[in-house]
Amino acid sequence: MPLPSIHLARHGETAWSLTGQHTGLTDLPLTPRGEENAKRLGQRLRPLSFSAVFTSPLQRARQTCDLAGFGPMAKIDPDLVEWDYGDYEGLRSDDIHRQNPTWNVFRDGAPGGESPADVSARADRVVSRLRTLNANILLFSSGHFLRALASRWLGLPISTGQYLALDTAALSSLGYEHTPDHPVIRLWNDTSHVSV
Numbered sequence: 001m002p003l004p005s006i007h008l009a010r011h012g013e014t015a016w017s018l019t020g021q022h023t024g025l026t027d028l029p030l031t032p033r034g035e036e037n038a039k040r041l042g043q044r045l046r047p048l049s050f051s052a053v054f055t056s057p058l059q060r061a062r063q064t065c066d067l068a069g070f071g072p073m074a075k076i077d078p079d080l081v082e083w084d085y086g087d088y089e090g091l092r093s094d095d096i097h098r099q100n101p102t103w104n105v106f107r108d109g110a111p112g113g114e115s116p117a118d119v120s121a122r123a124d125r126v127v128s129r130l131r132t133l134n135a136n137i138l139l140f141s142s143g144h145f146l147r148a149l150a151s152r153w154l155g156l157p158i159s160t161g162q163y164l165a166l167d168t169a170a171l172s173s174l175g176y177e178h179t180p181d182h183p184v185i186r187l188w189n190d191t192s193h194v195s196v
Contacts, residue, residue: 005186006130006153006174007048007138008146009068011060012038013168020092022105023060023142024085024113030063037169037194042068044171044193051135056080056142064169065140074140079122082142086113105144106162116158119145123152131180143168150174153183169194 012034016023030038045068054077055065065074088096088110096103109115126149130137141149147161153174154160166172166189173187 003176003180004134004136007045007050007136008149008172008174009041009045009064009138009140010143010146010166010168010170010172011056011058011064011140012036012041012067014060016090017143017168020094021090022085022088022092022096022110024082024089024110025058026089027059029059030067033195034060034168035063035067038064038067040193040195041169041171042070045070045138048138049136050138052133053138053140054080055140056082056145058082058142061140061142068140070138070140077126077139079126080139080141080145081122083119083144083148084110084113086110088113104159104162106148106159119148120152120158123149123158127152146172150185150188154185155183165189167191167194 012030014028014030014034016028053070053074055061055074057076057078065071143166147164147166148158150164151158151160171190175184175186176182177184
């Protein structure tokens with residue numbers, strides 16, 4: 001019996017992802033290009049079958065899920081929400097580094113928002129549910145959370161996420177090599193379907 005795969009879909013482009021602003025809980029819609037790339041992501045996913053689909057409650061993830069064609073079967077999972085950036089919400093990395101030159105969200109978290117331990121606990125809950133389901137699953141979420149999730153899937157600290165760049169509307173896949181005791185990243189940050 002083949003081992004299951006977990007496909008990760010990052011939401012399409014928003015006004016703030018375009019400008020590099022940290023978008024945690026600010027509930028922005030997709031741009032027109034973000035909508036187009038969500039549809040292209042759906043075409044890419046169409047040949048695959050999933051036992052379940054879960055999405056972040058934020059509209060950028062839900063809209064991507066809907067436009068990709070998976071809205072009718074998707075369930076909202078609050079644990080898939082993006083990192084709460086607190087006082088850094090809406091700021092660009094350059095702006096933050098002027099205040100705090102060594103800041104790294106995966107190590108330091110966000111003042112007034114979530115710590116790495118908070119996000120790690122959410123990611124661990126998702127990983128635990130995915131392993132219990134033991135089926136092909138599709139998730140729609142946001143960049144920093146999906147990077148944290150992939151790190152925890154591998155049993156690594158979420159600080160590993162700083163090395164896993166993830167573009168909007170990108171497709172990634174988690175799975176196993178040989179046995180469920182060997183979790184791996186099978187595909188990462190694939191944007192071959194995306195219009196630039």
